[in-house]
Amino acid sequence: MTWSPAAAQTPLAVAVGFDGAVRPGAPTPLEVRTPPMSAGGSAEIVVETDTLTPGTGRATVSTVVPFQAVAGASERVRVPVVIEDVRRPVRVRLMLGGRLVARAQVPLDPARVAGRLVVLVSEVRAGLGVLRRVDERAVDAYVTADALPARWQEYTGVDLLVLRDLDPARLGEAQRTALLTWVRLGGRLVVIARPGVPLPDFLAPILPAHLAGAHALTAPADLAARFGGAVPAGPIAAVALIPQPDAELVRAGGMAVAAGAAEGDGYVSVWGIDPTVPPLAEWDGRARLWAAALGTPRPVLADASVLADRLSPRAAVDRFSHVAAGLLIALYVAGLAVLRRRRPTPAGAAAGAAAAALAIAVFVTLAVGARARSTALTQVALLQQAPGAPVARALVVAAATVPYGGPVDVTAPPGAAAAPVAMTGDLRVRWRDATAELAGVARPDRPWVFQALAAVPLRTSAAFDPGAQTLTVDLGPAGLRSAAVWWHGLVYPLGDLPAGRIVRPVPEIGWRRASDVVADDQSPGRFFRAPDSQAPGAIARWPRAVLIGEWSGPAPRFVLPERAGAGRVEEDVVLVVPIEGPAPRGAQP
Amino acid sequence: MSNPVLRGDLRARAASRKVFAIELFYLGVLGALAWLGMPPELGPQTAERTASLTTALLAVQVILVTYFTSACAAQEIAVETEKSPVDLVFAPFAPRSIVAGKSVATLVTVGYWLLLGAPFVALSAGIRQDSAAGLASAGALIVVVAWSMGQLGLWLGIAIESEFSRTLAHWALLLLVFVGTLALPLPARTINPVLGVAAAQRGVLPAAVYAVYVAFGLACDGAARLTLRRYLT
Numbered sequence: 110m111t112w113s114p115a116a117a118q119t120p121l122a123v124a125v126g127f128d129g130a131v132r133p134g135a136p137t138p139l140e141v142r143t144p145p146m147s148a149g150g151s152a153e154i155v156v157e158t159d160t161l162t163p164g165t166g167r168a169t170v171s172t173v174v175p176f177q178a179v180a181g182a183s184e185r186v187r188v189p190v191v192i193e194d195v196r197r198p199v200r201v202r203l204m205l206g207g208r209l210v211a212r213a214q215v216p217l218d219p220a221r222v223a224g225r226l227v228v229l230v231s232e233v234r235a236g237l238g239v240l241r242r243v244d245e246r247a248v249d250a251y252v253t254a255d256a257l258p259a260r261w262q263e264y265t266g267v268d269l270l271v272l273r274d275l276d277p278a279r280l281g282e283a284q285r286t287a288l289l290t291w292v293r294l295g296g297r298l299v300v301i302a303r304p305g306v307p308l309p310d311f312l313a314p315i316l317p318a319h320l321a322g323a324h325a326l327t328a329p330a331d332l333a334a335r336f337g338g339a340v341p342a343g344p345i346a347a348v349a350l351i352p353q354p355d356a357e358l359v360r361a362g363g364m365a366v367a368a369g370a371a372e373g374d375g376y377v378s379v380w381g382i383d384p385t386v387p388p389l390a391e392w393d394g395r396a397r398l399w400a401a402a403l404g405t406p407r408p409v410l411a412d413a414s415v416l417a418d419r420l421s422p423r424a425a426v427d428r429f430s431h432v433a434a435g436l437l438i439a440l441y442v443a444g445l446a447v448l449r450r451r452r453p454t455p456a457g458a459a460a461g462a463a464a465a466a467l468a469i470a471v472f473v474t475l476a477v478g479a480r481a482r483s484t485a486l487t488q489v490a491l492l493q494q495a496p497g498a499p500v501a502r503a504l505v506v507a508a509a510t511v512p513y514g515g516p517v518d519v520t521a522p523p524g525a526a527a528a529p530v531a532m533t534g535d536l537r538v539r540w541r542d543a544t545a546e547l548a549g550v551a552r553p554d555r556p557w558v559f560q561a562l563a564a565v566p567l568r569t570s571a572a573f574d575p576g577a578q579t580l581t582v583d584l585g586p587a588g589l590r591s592a593a594v595w596w597h598g599l600v601y602p603l604g605d606l607p608a609g610r611i612v613r614p615v616p617e618i619g620w621r622r623a624s625d626v627v628a629d630d631q632s633p634g635r636f637f638r639a640p641d642s643q644a645p646g647a648i649a650r651w652p653r654a655v656l657i658g659e660w661s662g663p664a665p666r667f668v669l670p671e672r673a674g675a676g677r678v679e680e681d682v683v684l685v686v687p688i689e690g691p692a693p694r695g696a697q698p
Numbered sequence: 699m700s701n702p703v704l705r706g707d708l709r710a711r712a713a714s715r716k717v718f719a720i721e722l723f724y725l726g727v728l729g730a731l732a733w734l735g736m737p738p739e740l741g742p743q744t745a746e747r748t749a750s751l752t753t754a755l756l757a758v759q760v761i762l763v764t765y766f767t768s769a770c771a772a773q774e775i776a777v778e779t780e781k782s783p784v785d786l787v788f789a790p791f792a793p794r795s796i797v798a799g800k801s802v803a804t805l806v807t808v809g810y811w812l813l814l815g816a817p818f819v820a821l822s823a824g825i826r827q828d829s830a831a832g833l834a835s836a837g838a839l840i841v842v843v844a845w846s847m848g849q850l851g852l853w854l855g856i857a858i859e860s861e862f863s864r865t866l867a868h869w870a871l872l873l874l875v876f877v878g879t880l881a882l883p884l885p886a887r888t889i890n891p892v893l894g895v896a897a898a899q900r901g902v903l904p905a906a907v908y909a910v911y912v913a914f915g916l917a918c919d920g921a922a923r924l925t926l927r928r929y930l931t
């Protein structure tokens with residue numbers, strides 16, 4: 110690296126997280142605004158974050174986003190990063206043509222490290238102070254529309270997003286799609302309706318209500334009865350809502366002022382009252398309103414580290430290359446011996462040198478092939494269908510084994526946020542368009558494990574009939590092997606299910622204990638064990654019945670580079686489909 | 699190639715059965731080591747081990763090439779038809795031509811032997827993706843160590859007439875360089891050729907180590923020239 114003497118003085122504006130608030134271990138937005146570029150050409154932003162590793166103590170993750178610089182123009186570059194060690198500053202470098210142009214160090218404020226993160230899109234930086242009463246780990250962040258992420262994964266550290274002053278015209282298409290995707294895959298969203306301001310059109314498919322008209326409430330007793338505290342004397346500006354049929358409602362003064370409904374795995378609320386501004390900003394009961402909006406933290410069906418533990422990566426030793434190397438070594442030595450014996454002259458020695466040069470090329474080719482054939486990628490993709498939505502959350506965990514150790518390159522699925530599960534050394538994540546390429550150094554004695562989080566278009570469904578005796582499944586274009594219904598620590602095996610729509614009986618008898626199923630290393634249930642245990646994990650406490658099996662359809666995956674294409678790739682794809690309708694009754698093992 | 703001493707030595711070495719045997723032995727050792735060390739080590743402490751197969755091959759190279767180079771130069775291994783410097787000074791050739799010719803012949807021999815062993819290093823380095831820059835640094839160190847010790851052997855061959863005393867001195871000095879230097883404190887210990895090759899492969903060998911060996915080789919050159927001049931006076 111070339112250090113420019115002026116680099117330290119050149120300004121580089123860096124914004125980390127949401128209004129400086131970050132959630133350790135979750136993909137975090139980071140935006141860099143460069144100074145006017147001195148020249149055009151290939152440039153890149155390099156962001157370095159530290160992480161702790163068991164073997165080596167500390168390792169660095171470098172995230173690189175290349176861009177084409179234009180002379181005289183300032184650039185705005187978004188870099189997706191995962192911050193693990195919040196005690197160390199984030200280091201940012203701007204490189205132009207391989208030369209360091211500017212750099213910055215951004216220390217993280219310990220007070221902005223969130224246990225739970227609530228983001229308010231508002232022109233007024235106030236109104237969320239009450240969150241500390243709701244959850245002492247909660248951190249509030251005030252942002253404008255520009256700061257909203259263009260990748261849905263960067264919302265995964267957010268527990269609640271509140272839209273108050275959102276001008277949809279300031280949101281790009283990628284930002285809109287990211288917001289919708291995040292909500293459908295488990296995000297919680299509150300939209301505060303303000304008198305005279307329409308709700309954003311792009312949110313219409315997920316909103317549980319639309320607006321009627323503006324009203325003024327005077328001391329609504331039903332709000333105080335539901336959330337406690339004395340409601341300040343009015344008038345309170347409110348917008349009446351016309352809710353969707355399945356929405357949960359809060360009424361005040363005889364009209365619906367809040368409506369909420371599930372959307373996919375997420376939850377969306379529309380509030381016709383605004384507790385961020387007076388007079389409701391002084392209302393004690395708003396804490397319970399916020400608590401209801403924030404909800405309780407969702408359990409994780411299968412953690413990346415648990416999936417990694419269930420993988421069985423095997424180091425493949427390439428015997429063909431070993432035999433071939435033995436033959437070639439013997440051929441080389443014998444050939445040189447014959448040559449030098451028959452021609453004991455300087456010309457013979459020169460011919461020996463030429464033979465050595467040729468042998469170098471042959472042996473390098475053999476070595477590269479042997480390394481590629483010994484490299485193995487073992488991975489599992491866990492697809493969680495969002496109920497009623499055309500999207501599934503995909504968590505892919507992969508383990509690369511390189512028995513010789515050394516540098517490894519792996520490409521993450523397109524559009525996925527990729528990060529290491531266990532660090533064994535420094536890691537470089539280079540973004541090419543929407544695809545992350547991971548480069549690191551693998552140790553010979555342990556696999557290199559990393560994860561990717563992606564959204565995949567998928568529409569499957571499962572539903573019990575009103576008597577919970579018959580299950581109707583629609584798997585779309587692909588089948589499900591070793592399928593089973595999981596419900597509160599019990600599993601009903603269905604066998605292999607074909608593609609398309611099918612109906613299967615689910616009687617009260619024939620259920621197995623989930624603890625037996627997760628202990629079976631051949632079953633897809635093995636990925637649902639609790640950490641460091643043979644017992645079932647969160648699946649045994651999951652609030653609804655789910656259908657689980659090995660999915661034969663397409664799924665995101667990590668790939669080895671083409672030049673090492675001979676490497677072995679093994680993949681499991683597990684699909685989880687939530688089951689609508691009543692819970693199974695009388696299930697018995 | 700205008701130097702007649704260099705021409706004569708290269709011709710003699712190309713035709714020598716002893717050099718042929720040396721090369722076969724050297725390639726046999728390297729080939730066996732490369733083949734036996736090729737399967738990956740999958741033990742639990744593999745990553746903690748600092749020496750890889752490539753480092754081991756480079757270490758064997760620096761030991762064998764240095765020994766055979768200096769032994770040939772010191773006439774401990776007499777290469778058929780190769781004239782000794784003392785014989786050449788009465789030929790008559792100028793001491794400067796003799797030393798220059800012998801010195802370059804040693805350098806060419808070292809380079810040739812390294813090239814012959816390079817396919818095995820390439821096999822090991824390619825399979826483990828070792829750094830090319832590290833290999834080049836290690837190769838350069840082997841060249842300067844073997845050449846400088848060759849110059850030492852040249853001087854010993856001129857200065858000590860008795861074959862036994864010369865062999866004794868040669869081995870004592872080789873042991874001093876390869877074993878004695880291990881007793882030095884760090885970082886001076888990296889002057890040890892084996893440790894130096896490992897450090898060079900990792901890219902952490904100070905340039906001073908190369909300079910020390912080059913200076914030592916040049917000093918032996920100068921000493922050899924002075925000693926040869928004494929034969930003429």
